[in-house]
Amino acid sequence: MKKHTAVVAVMLVLSLVFSVVAFGEPGYAYGEDELSAFAPKWNEIFTDDTVISLSVGAEAGEVRFAWLSSDGKDAAFRISENSDMSVAKEIPVETSDAAGDYKSNKVTVGGLEIGKTYYYSYTEKDGWSEAEPFKVQPEENFTVLFVSDAQIGRSGEETLEEVLIRDTCGWNYTVEKMLGEYPDAAFAISAGDQFQSPYSRTQMKAYLAPEKLRSLPMANTIGNHDDGATLYGDIFNNPNEVFELNADEAGTGYYYKYGDTLFITLNSNNTLLFDTARVIRKAVKAHPDAKWRVVTMHHNPYSAAFADGEYSEHRLLFSSLFDCYDIDLVLSGHDHLYSRTDIMHGGKISDGEGTVYVQSSSASGSNYDPLPETLASHTVSAFDVRVPTYTAFTFTDDAIVGKTYRTDTDAVIDEFEISDNASDSSANIFSVVFSLLRTLFTMI
Ligand SMILES: [Fe+2]
Structure with missing residues (x-):
């Protein structure tokens, strides 16, 4: 059960420098040239009501798709091993009502071969979409x-085109950077x-x-x-959703497995402990032998925004379960x-042992x-310079290796390694109560 964070080459840069520009304001990695090149694409983004999303499958070899349609025609989806969509296989589409008289169309494609590239096409407003490739990674x-x-829309008055364009350009820049590197x-x-x-829906289209x-x-x-409306649930096709008693309109928690890692996604707007425990328990029960267990949740129980002695309810309610x-x-x-x-x-x-x-x-x-x-004393690395970042995690038998990049210079701002010999605990009501009390004791 011994676990240690080797912190291999700990942070290459530990930036604790406060920006001289006021926080709350945007800060992009792209320059004027990139913005000028991106702006003419806005009209196409704005009018593309049927843009498609790809979501992770329940396991490797499954990919899930979702898109909105408004024309009332039956939606269709097909997949092929060939870029010309020859010998394509049609996959059934599940269609349901979405907000604003739209339909939400969802497709799950399973049984895909690891390492292989596939092509897909779906019905959008002008007929079949152009074939797009995706590769099932090892x-x-x-x-x-x-x-x-x-x-998208956070940097100013969210309905203004100029605001949406600059935020979307920033997101696109990050996607290009991280997929250029990986x-x-x-x-x-x-x-x-x-x-x-x-x-x-405009911000949703911009995100996609x-x-x-x-x-x-x-x-x-x-x-x-994303909370308080159905749009999130209409446009993302998440696997293994777990019904929550206190779920909101957006959706609920879900889980999936890739390689030897179990990933659990929690809805941290829902602070009903029973619900969170239920999602985690169901995921662990489905994949009890996964070597690594990774949770994603929006609110961070140990955010660097908290100084020592400061915390939100998420620390007690979520970290005790972790x-x-x-x-x-x-x-x-x-x-x-x-x-x-x-x-x-x-x-x-x-x-x-513990959690990073x-x-x-x-x-x-x-x-x-x-x-x-x-x-706070628990913060090992922090970077609050107003530059977008992303982190690449590589999962091996021995470790989870993390590398965080700033997107303006591509410099690595943090590098670390998490190793763990086992994840074999089986929690019950008594261990949960004990864990809650133990955490509560350290907080008061
Ligand atoms: Fe936010």
């Missing part, structure tokens, strides 16, 4: 790209706040606009800005700054939050 030593809070990433995780408004997302499955998370269920890594966003903790267990820094909490900064540059004047 399960060994796979890489996952981690971002959060693209939050073209063979298995999928990407977004820890929430994909859009500023949970009702805005980067061309490289036509070939990249994503695991999107419900943030506080202790019980041997969660190795928690990925979050919400505070729009990059941070990583020491190994945490029982509400304090651990010298053995990593929080991504803005993926687009639309907004940033400041660090406290004095960092």
